[in-house]
Amino acid sequence: xxxxxxxxxxxxxxxxxxxxxxxxxxxxxxxxxxxxxxxxxxxxxxxxxxxxxxxxxxxxxxxxxxxxxxxxxxxxxxxxxxxxxxxxxxxxxxxxxxxxxxxxxxxxxxxxxxxxxxxxxxxxxxxxxxxxxxxxxxxxxxxxxxxxxxxxxxxxxxxxxxxxxxxxxxxxxxxxxxxxxxxxxxxxxxxxxxxxxxxxxxxxxxxxxxxxxxxxxxxxxxxxxxxxxxxxxxxxxxxxxxxxxxxxxxxxxxxxxxxxxxxxxxxxxxxxxxxxxxxxxxxxxxxxxxxxxxxxxxxxxxxxxxxxxxxxxxxxxxxxxxxxxxxxxxxxxxxxxxxxxxxxxxxxxxxxxx
Amino acid sequence: xxxxxxxxxxxxxxxxxxxxxxxxxxxxxxxxxxxxxxxxxxxxxxxxxxxxxxxxxxxxxxxxxxxxxxxxxxxxxxxxxxxxxxxxxxxxxxxxxxxxxxxxxxxxxxxxxxxxxxxxxxxxxxxxxxxxxxxxxxxxxxxxxxxxxxxxxxxxxxxxxxxxxxxxxxxxxxxxxxxxxxxxxxxxxxxxxxxxxxxxxxxxxxxxxxxxxxxxxxxxxxxxxxxxxxxxxxxxxxxxxxxxxxxxxxxxxxxxxxxxxxxxxxxxxxxxxxxxxxxxxxxxxxxxxxxxxxxxxxxxxxxxxxxxxxxxxxxxxxxxxxxxxxxxxxxxxxxxxxxxxxxxxxxxxxxxxx
DNA sequence: TTGTAAGCGTTATCAG
DNA sequence: CTGATAACGCTTACAA
Numbered sequence: 237x238x239x240x241x242x243x244x245x246x247x248x249x250x251x252x253x254x255x256x257x258x259x260x261x262x263x264x265x266x267x268x269x270x271x272x273x274x275x276x277x278x279x280x281x282x283x284x285x286x287x288x289x290x291x292x293x294x295x296x297x298x299x300x301x302x303x304x305x306x307x308x309x310x311x312x313x314x315x316x317x318x319x320x321x322x323x324x325x326x327x328x329x330x331x332x333x334x335x336x337x338x339x340x341x342x343x344x345x346x347x348x349x350x351x352x353x354x355x356x357x358x359x360x361x362x363x364x365x366x367x368x369x370x371x372x373x374x375x376x377x378x379x380x381x382x383x384x385x386x387x388x389x390x391x392x393x394x395x396x397x398x399x400x401x402x403x404x405x406x407x408x409x410x411x412x413x414x415x416x417x418x419x420x421x422x423x424x425x426x427x428x429x430x431x432x433x434x435x436x437x438x439x440x441x442x443x444x445x446x447x448x449x450x451x452x453x454x455x456x457x458x459x460x461x462x463x464x465x466x467x468x469x470x471x472x473x474x475x476x477x478x479x480x481x482x483x484x485x486x487x488x489x490x491x492x493x494x495x496x497x498x499x500x501x502x503x504x505x506x507x508x509x510x511x512x513x514x515x516x517x518x519x520x521x522x523x524x525x526x527x528x529x530x531x532x533x534x535x536x537x538x539x540x541x542x543x544x545x546x547x548x549x550x551x552x553x554x555x556x557x558x559x560x561x562x563x564x565x566x567x568x569x570x571x572x573x574x575x576x577x578x579x580x581x582x583x584x585x586x587x588x589x590x
Numbered sequence: 591x592x593x594x595x596x597x598x599x600x601x602x603x604x605x606x607x608x609x610x611x612x613x614x615x616x617x618x619x620x621x622x623x624x625x626x627x628x629x630x631x632x633x634x635x636x637x638x639x640x641x642x643x644x645x646x647x648x649x650x651x652x653x654x655x656x657x658x659x660x661x662x663x664x665x666x667x668x669x670x671x672x673x674x675x676x677x678x679x680x681x682x683x684x685x686x687x688x689x690x691x692x693x694x695x696x697x698x699x700x701x702x703x704x705x706x707x708x709x710x711x712x713x714x715x716x717x718x719x720x721x722x723x724x725x726x727x728x729x730x731x732x733x734x735x736x737x738x739x740x741x742x743x744x745x746x747x748x749x750x751x752x753x754x755x756x757x758x759x760x761x762x763x764x765x766x767x768x769x770x771x772x773x774x775x776x777x778x779x780x781x782x783x784x785x786x787x788x789x790x791x792x793x794x795x796x797x798x799x800x801x802x803x804x805x806x807x808x809x810x811x812x813x814x815x816x817x818x819x820x821x822x823x824x825x826x827x828x829x830x831x832x833x834x835x836x837x838x839x840x841x842x843x844x845x846x847x848x849x850x851x852x853x854x855x856x857x858x859x860x861x862x863x864x865x866x867x868x869x870x871x872x873x874x875x876x877x878x879x880x881x882x883x884x885x886x887x888x889x890x891x892x893x894x895x896x897x898x899x900x901x902x903x904x905x906x907x908x909x910x911x912x913x914x915x916x917x918x919x920x921x922x923x924x925x926x927x928x929x930x931x932x933x934x935x936x937x938x939x940x941x942x943x944x
Numbered sequence: 945t946t947g948t949a950a951g952c953g954t955t956a957t958c959a960g
Numbered sequence: 961c962t963g964a965t966a967a968c969g970c971t972t973a974c975a976a
Contacts, residue, residue, distance in 0.1 A: 245743075245745075246743070246744050246745075289740060289743075291708055291711040291712050291744070292712050293653075293712065293714065294712040294713045294714065295649045295650075295652040295653050295658065295713075295714060296649075296653050297712075298649040299647075299649045299650050299653055304649065313678070314668075314674055314677050314678045314681055315674045315675055315677075315678050320668055320669045320674045321669055323668050323669075324667070324668045324669050324695075327668060327693060327694070327695055328695070331694070331695070336692060336694070336709065336713070337692065337693050337694065338690060338691065338692055338693075339663075339681060339691050339692075339693045340681070340685070340690070340691065341678075341681055341682070341685070354645055355690065357645040358645050358646050358647065358648040358651075359648045359649075359690070360647065360648070360649065386643060389599070389600070389643075390600050390645070391599075391600075477886075477889075506890055532831075532887075533886075533887065533890055535831075536860055536887055536890045536891055537890050537891070537892070538891070538892045
């Protein structure tokens with residue numbers, strides 16, 4: 237009597253081989269398509285596959301063959317507008333390269349991050365893409381270096397998105413966008429409009445590299461125009477809408493003068509916008525407001541937001557592409573993706589007199 | 591001489607066993623923690639694990655033990671605001687249940703969808719969560735039923751999010767939100783404000799279940815108030831901002847009268863808002879505008895959008911929870927998640943005379 | 945072109 | 961509490 241498949245019981249290569257009157261080896265070869273097999277045999281095998289509704293066992297395949305065809309994507313959060321686009325880029329490129337995409341979130345917890353990397357080592361992910369500003373803290377960086385080495389030893393590749401390189405002797409791929417350059421360009425734009433008193437809104441924990449880069453560009457633009465940087469309110473705030481709102485309200489209540497606000501992200505800018513509106517200030521007539529990221533929200537607010545465009549999806553795609561096609565001898569890779577100012581309606585010349 | 595580990599070469603349980611002077615079995619037991627092991631032995635094993643920087647091979651474990659601890663998430667698109675939140679729910683619940691999350695996108699291609707399901711069968715995902723309106727097409731549904739059975743046979747579980755059940759004899763879990771109820775409530779709200787000529791904006795391909803439900807609620811509300819449904823422009827449009835914009839512009843150009851627009855999603859509403867503003871119409875003084883989904887955008891636009899709240903994240907969480915904890919004998923499961931109207935600033939009474 | 949047999953790294957079974 | 965040994969399902973030399 238034939239084998240009675242129970243529930244949760246799948247046919248195996250052996251079953252197919254039996255049904256097609258060939259050896260398991262032949263079945264494997266037909267399925268992999270990497271070895272000559274006679275047309276007749278192939279047909280018989282395929283027929284058996286169809287009849288048994290056979291699907292191969294990926295785990296077993298990986299064990300026997302080697303490769304898991306899997307890319308991991310570790311991110312702060314799935315729903316942040318920019319992160320989602322990076323994720324989309326990762327997923328698309330992974331798919332384009334015939335890989336599957338494993339996704340995990342850390343919610344900013346370094347401990348969790350560390351755990352996840354080990355999980356990905358267990359999973360033998362071909363590449364581990366980490367997205368979002370990590371900290372610049374020395375111990376943290378050191379640990380990242382260990383991680384990169386550990387992954388490298390496992391035949392995997394660490395990819396850092398939006399973080400600075402770990403060093404040329406560390407096996408990792410780094411893809412970042414030009415935070416400083418974009419902030420420099422945007423600040424210069426505001427200065428060229430006539431602004432001399434610009435608030436940089438949103439500091440974040442010192443050491444968070446994305447923000448640091450943006451602030452650096454902000455300062456450098458002032459310097460290169462020989463304009464003193466007005467005193468900034470560099471308090472740590474989470475980068476959400478609410479923080480932008482509260483920080484701006486505080487600013488207004490504190491009597492601090494300014495003619496423009498450079499929000500560290502579009503989301504923060506949207507919060508600021510609400511606070512400004514509540515205070516009866518018109519944008520851009522009374523105050524100019526600009527953001528960073530150019531997420532869809534930038535078009536949804538009124539007025540539309542002048543911001544720095546970042547191609548988040550490309551960031552994700554590039555991350556995967558580089559990780560998968562790295563040259564044998566490229567130990568450390570580093571790519572910078574350009575950013576540029578997108579002029580919309582939220583910034584204009586400062587009012588005549590403040 | 592000891593084994594010289596090369597690149598891409600990981601220590602195995604055997605290596606750990608050797609280093610700790612125990613059998614591989616013991617190592618396995620220590621790692622799994624599901625079997626009594628003496629404290630001393632455990633300590634020795636853990637020490638070896640640390641020294642060798644050993645991480646277990648998940649593929650091998652799955653092969654030997656059975657379970658992959660993996661949940662798959664198949665979705666139209668990662669960046670759609672509602673989808674991203676569902677994804678977040680799936681990921682969070684999966685993580686909470688100690689599972690990993692595999693994510694793939696279909697971009698609405700049923701062929702690709704089919705392929706992905708087979709890929710997930712290969713991966714032995716414990717659950718396959720499909721998100722987003724599939725079609726109601728008979729052949730499609732029939733294929734879904736096959737799929738559900740195939741997954742069931744593989745010991746996996748099909749979860750449909752936001753689609754109607756496939757039948758009580760089909761092994762699948764269905765989680766949907768109450769599209770019809772929400773639309774009914776919202777339409778009733780508009781009617782109670784005095785509106786009698788409401789446009790339903792955004793039809794989608796007939797058969798797309800999410801939209802159908804919403805339109806049904808729209809019609810039913812009219813019926814229950816004994817108000818004739820004004821002729822609707824039910825053209826197929828993609829549900830993006832642009833379509834909302836164009837459709838509204840056409841509507842305005844076509845001379846169609848109305849006092850309110852019920853946009854099928856918030857995104858479509860945001861497009862409509864732009865078109866209305868361009869036409870010099872004030873919202874809500876001249877025209878009321880409501881949406882559906884309550885995504886963050888609803889708070890970003892001016893005026894803030896009156897809309898139907900849907901807890902997308904809960905949808906994702908519920909999907910995973912049900913799939914993982916289904917009762918042994920529950921062949922078909924079906925859960926409906928409630929929706930409710932959120933009143934903001936974009937809807938008011940109709941103008942006195944049109 | 946096809947088949948045989950030996951792994952891949954882990955867990956489960958069955959003895960001690 | 962610990963250890964052999966046989967799976968798990970597939971691939972890949974090595975033979976034929």
